[in-house]
Amino acid sequence: MNIRQVLGLPEVLEAKRVVCVQPHPDDNEVGAGGTIKTLTSKGCEVAYITVTDGRAGAGAGGTAVVADELVTTRRAERMHAGAILGVGVQEELGFPDGGDYTIEDVTARLVALFRRLKPEIVMTVDPWMPYEAHPDHIKTGLAVARALQFCNNAILFPPGDQPPCEIPQVAFYGTSYPNTWVEVTPYWETKMSSLLAHKSQFDNEEWPLLSMYFGYAAQELWRQYRKDPEATGYAEAFKVLATRQLHFFPTALYD
Numbered sequence: 001m002n003i004r005q006v007l008g009l010p011e012v013l014e015a016k017r018v019v020c021v022q023p024h025p026d027d028n029e030v031g032a033g034g035t036i037k038t039l040t041s042k043g044c045e046v047a048y049i050t051v052t053d054g055r056a057g058a059g060a061g062g063t064a065v066v067a068d069e070l071v072t073t074r075r076a077e078r079m080h081a082g083a084i085l086g087v088g089v090q091e092e093l094g095f096p097d098g099g100d101y102t103i104e105d106v107t108a109r110l111v112a113l114f115r116r117l118k119p120e121i122v123m124t125v126d127p128w129m130p131y132e133a134h135p136d137h138i139k140t141g142l143a144v145a146r147a148l149q150f151c152n153n154a155i156l157f158p159p160g161d162q163p164p165c166e167i168p169q170v171a172f173y174g175t176s177y178p179n180t181w182v183e184v185t186p187y188w189e190t191k192m193s194s195l196l197a198h199k200s201q202f203d204n205e206e207w208p209l210l211s212m213y214f215g216y217a218a219q220e221l222w223r224q225y226r227k228d229p230e231a232t233g234y235a236e237a238f239k240v241l242a243t244r245q246l247h248f249f250p251t252a253l254y255d
């Protein structure tokens with residue numbers, strides 16, 4: 001039994017309003033850039049919510065001054081990348097990259113935004129990816145899952161200017177447990193362009209190898225999906241769940 005079919009939930013590519021929540025300014029492009037471009041090309045309204053400011057993205061070259069500049073740089077890069085993919089609205093929560101904030105802090109902000117944006121599907125990182133160690137990714141994924149559960153709960157989250165609402169499903173990208181594949185072959189180069197819009201992160205000597213890896217991984221996902229080792233094309237993969245599978249639903253791992 002596929003509970004999403006029983007509930008009559010739309011396929012990912014049939015959604016008309018999608019919100020993509022990313023921990024850092026480039027995660028949506030890495031995990032779902034080709035799918036986002038496919039959606040906007042079909043007339044879907046896609047909005048971004050970016051949880052942190054990306055200030056820690058300078059690695060070993062980081063100083064306090066560099067971090068402050070990076071926040072501005074990465075905001076511009078994020079807007080540019082989103083424009084390449086046809087993303088309309090971009091919201092930012094401004095939590096410090098890698099910093100001391102809680103899942104509850106993020107959840108409350110997301111509930112308010114979800115009630116305003118009313119997406120049919122929310123896309124985000126998979127906090128249950130077994131070896132995920134980055135706190136921003138874990139906190140963001142868990143905050144999205146909680147916000148989806150409680151978006152329709154006026155006791156836990158009293159309505160402000162927007163009434164409670166039901167958001168029926170979630171698609172985790174970059175997952176180890178995919179159950180949904182989207183062909184992104186027509187937009188592969190567009191996805192790569194959107195990644196390179198994040199110059200501070202990708203326009204460096206690692207890019208030739210990294211872009212090759214992205215391409216190889218996406219081709220492997222396509223071959224897995226088609227169950228054909230000779231198939232040529234690119235795919236992105238998601239764990240798509242109905243929101244009600246996010247609570248007391250032991251079979252969700254296998255759906």
Ligand SMILES: [Zn+2]
Nearest residue numbers: 023024027137
């Ligand atoms: Zn990230």
